[in-house]
Ligand code: HEM
């Protein structure tokens with residue numbers, strides 16, 4: 001294609017200048033408004049949080065290897081699972097994909113020079129850091145033992161730990177998340193390059209767009225919830241306190257009005273990544289583009305109608321439980337649409353079994369299990385038994401970790417050459433992927449059995465009959481941990497010794513593959529004009 | 543909202559450059575406006591939680607709400623409503639003046655808006671001190687005597703949180719108005735570039751909008 | 765980076781300068797007058813007792829009218845891109861969902877308490893209960909039928 005040829009010539013002119021080496025020094029990074037640098041800083045920060053929260057997880061699993069109190073007191077166990085959960089959710093998975101990968105890739109994918117409000121973007125990052133400091137400060141002060149859900153009245157009247165610091169941190173993180181979403185929506189509306197129509201957006205961007213809608217509509221409710229919680233704890237205003245006429249269940253409504261949609265903030269960008277990986281590595285036009293695109297939006301919207309499925313045992317009315325249960329099943333439809341479309345895309349494609357593709361396969365397997373085990377939990381009668389057991393722990397880890405985190409790691413591999421300009425070694429990367437897959441299933445599949453047999457969540461000990469399954473789960477967590485560290489080493493090795501990455505290592509068709517690796521500060525040397533879709537591969541299957 | 547690029551650009555008026563990542567002043571303008579509207583959406587949902595709580599507790603503790611709302615001063619509330627809608631008018635006129643490059647008119651209108659916002663807060667101050675004096679306070683702090691119903695504390699919890707957060711928005715709004723007032727005085731704005739005036743204006747109208755609901759719900763029908 | 769959206773409308777001059785859409789002064793003044801009149805009406809109405817739900821409905825209708833006027837003219841939605849109206853309206857829709865669905869809970873709690881009392885769950889032997897309680901069942905069916913009707917008007 002002639003356009004590619006001219007583009008090549010242009011990039012040779014760049015003389016080795018790119019966004020990484022354009023300016024030097026810490027200050028140039030801290031004051032940058034370049035979305036790529038901001039994305040990279042998000043990635044480093046969120047991955048650090050992932051590591052800390054992951055270490056908490058491994059500690060929890062070691063405590064659970066044997067029944068009884070081993071080396072964590074019950075109070076310490078409570079703090080460890082709370083910090084693990086809160087950090088994983090608020091400091092890692094919610095900001096990681098939009099803030100990290102999304103920031104980096106979104107403007108490039110639409111042929112823009114930056115996001116619509118670059119300074120606001122930097123402000124999001126600073127708010128993320130501020131919120132993280134508040135949240136993480138609890139580790140060195142009195143900890144937090146409320147669970148990541150901060151349920152009242154325990155959090156307002158009983159807990160002796162630093163509830164206010166952490167909830168205030170989460171409050172600030174909410175603003176960071178809102179500003180990111182706002183920025184992305186405006187960017188997609190206003191900054192698309194000539195020829196980038198809505199139906200030529202890579203599916204990653206439809207997913208990010210849907211995510212941004214959720215961030216805008218749901219996060220403010222979290223903000224007011226946490227503010228009321230802080231006021232309640234500080235001044236006993238009584239809105240959630242039954243002693244004063246308030247209603248603790250109302251807190252749960254407020255919390256889950258945000259936090260159920262928030263699981264879509266976690267999983268939707270992951271689904272976007274998977275759509276791109278599968279199409280590019282199968283070299284095949286995506287099957288059902290519009291179905292995947294609109295199912296993202298549908299999931300985002302229907303996701304607002306189901307929050308009460310977290311409250312079947314809370315004492316909410318039977319009427320509400322019935323309605324919420326009924327609607328929950330509908331969320332499965334758009335998710336199913338996606339899984340079938342991804343599978344059909346691979347049919348007849350020429351599949352490259354590269355590392356990102358292997359992660360995509362893991363995702364399909366694990367996310368499907370996570371999604372399907374959600375259905376029994378949505379049935380009121382079954383949930384009365386399964387609620388607050390390890391079945392729930394297994395379910396949400398299959399969705400959050402098996403879904404969102406696996407997709408995130410896959411996406412990191414997919415865009416790594418673009419971001420860093422270096423290739424990584426396929427062999428260790430694939431071994432890491434296999435270790436993660438095996439370790440993950442060892443750790444969490446066992447927990448479905450534990451849950452159905454009555455093992456409650458959030459306990460440091462258990463009945464003797466659960467011993468073998470718990471021990472097996474702990475061994476699995478070591479395999480999983482080893483896999484994750486191998487990913488880290490692969491990436492570090494790539495930074496130090498990796499081969500230089502070409503412009504388009506996987507043969508992708510979307511815009512990010514038409515600029516150099518790593519891209520120049522302005523992303524493109526001249527505004528690209530797009531004449532084809534993001535998945536116009538030669539092989540269209542049969 | 544806008545990020546003005548440092549690189550010299552031939553587009554636009556001398557004191558305003560189109561940021562490098564926008565193709566035209568129009569696009570940049572629209573982007574800013576869409577951004578503000580999205581922000582206003584988050585504001586509505588932020589206050590929305592409190593409206594939700596209001597309706598639920600009103601349903602449950604109807605008698606308490608009716609009894610408690612008689613302790614709010616309708617006249618003061620109405621006066622404040624007049625202050626806010628007038629300030630909305632002057633804010634709209636400030637934007638209109640900026641659109642026509644009328645510098646001193648912009649400054650004057652912003653100044654009046656600022657004063658009206660201040661009046662609102664003064665009235666609110668008197669209302670609050672009066673409530674505090676009478677012990678008409680939220681939840682555990684409620685100490686007023688002689689109530690026939692039990693849950694007036696819930697009403698005052700909602701009253702104080704809602705009007706408190708709204709008042710905080712008024713204070714922030716005054717800061718923003720002052721900021722664009724200074725910029726307008728400096729001559730930053732013209733018919734080609736007045737986005738910050740319009741943005742602050744939209745925010746200010748939203749503060750008014752929320753009060754339009756707070757006033758009848760809290761003061762008039764309880 | 766063109767305005768790739770051909771369906772957008774609003775001001776369109778693709779030159780380097782933005783040309784503002786200036787609303788005529790009388791519109792602002794009329795808007796203001798409307799707001800003042802409606803404020804007087806709503807305060808006046810609050811002195812007349814029309815029954816609490818009528819008073820509430822009236823107050824909300826007047827407030828909503830005022831809000832629409834402010835949004836349309838002071839906030840320029842009437843002359844702006846239709847998309848901005850949609851954006852703003854979405855916040856009201858989702859707020860409505862929030863309030864309505866929460867009320868499915870708060871205004872229907874305890875609806876089935878009567879039934880539960882008549883047929884207490886026997887956790888140690890749940891299935892034995894079903895056969896042992898036929899005499900209680902008809903009584904239970906009668907009571908909650910009324911309770912459901914009374915409670916289910918959210
Ligand atoms: C590294 C692999 C991981 C392991 C071994 C692990 C292990 C655990 C364990 C043992 C618990 C406590 C269960 C209990 O006592 O109730 C837990 C809870 C939790 N985990 Fe993980 N986890 C991992 C990754 C993740 C990820 C990636 C996420 C989210 C993105 C996540 C989110 C949560 C949440 C939200 C909770 C609930 C905390 C609470 O109950 O308040 N975990 N995890």
Ligand SMILES: [Cu+2]
Pocket residue numbers: 259260263306307309310
């Ligand atoms: Cu949910």
